[in-house]
Amino acid sequence: MTEPSPRGGFRGPYPGWCDLATLGPRRTVDPSARGPGVEPALAGRVLLVDDEQRIVNFVRRGLEAEGLEVDAAGGGEEGLQLALSRSYDLVILDLVMPDVDGLSVLHQIVERKPSQPVLVLSALSDTASKVRSLELGAEDYLSKPFSLEELLARVRARLRTAARTDQTKLVVGRTTLDLIRRQVDDGRGPVPLADREFLLLQELMRHAGRSVSKERLLSSVWGYHFDPGSNVVDVYVRRLRAKLGPDVITTIRGVGYRFDAS
Secondary structure, three states: OOOEOOOOOEOOOOOOOOOHHHHOOOOOOOHHHOOOOOOOOOOOEEEEEOOOHHHHHHHHHHHHHOOOEEEEEOOHHHHHHHHHHOOOOEEEEOOOOOOOOHHHHHHHHHHHOOOOOEEEEEOOOOHHHHHHHHHHOOOEEEEOOOOHHHHHHHHHHHHHHHHHOOOOEEEEOOEEEEOOOOEEEOOOOEOOOOHHHHHHHHHHHHOOOOEEEHHHHHHHHHOOOOOOOOOHHHHHHHHHHHHHOOOOEEEEOOOEEEEOOO
């Protein structure tokens, strides 16, 4: 149970956690609203994998107050499925979960998505657990109990590093998009794509697991000079399905399309 804060917020479930009252109400951060010398708002998508709901709620609120989009999974299997099927800037992973060993989840994420950054957040504070996690491919390790301020500082550092590194590939499931060579591999080998097909696939993969409207696809791939009522997106989606498989792109009726892991 959390305990009330003298300032009307609440404290985390462990001693040493910072007071969420200092974060204020949940909000969407406008980077332009921050003055000079102030830490800029973050941008990105984070997956939080932890079976303790109070921790999930606490950390989620802190991350969202920083401007991040957060998905949460209450178990290792669900977390692994989300990590492999969607695109995340960072995965925050607990090691002690009821359904599957967190180290196994970490190993599978790193093995199947080598470019996926993972920060381990665990009650296991022994040196062996830390060393094993880092050897398996975790980029950072923070033990519980912890300060939310420290966690957010580590998240900021990780996302700043990622922002300074040119992303050359998008990997979702078995599909790899090489942005430099402009090549696609569906896990069985190279798939030749025309220029517009490549750009459309790139936009869909950047938002893997989420629906993307036809209007957005028209704007980002073809430009606004196309009539929003045009069926050009549908035509190119059919071409991609013919080359990559019928189940890779899902039609969301009345909304648009969603790229799913294959």
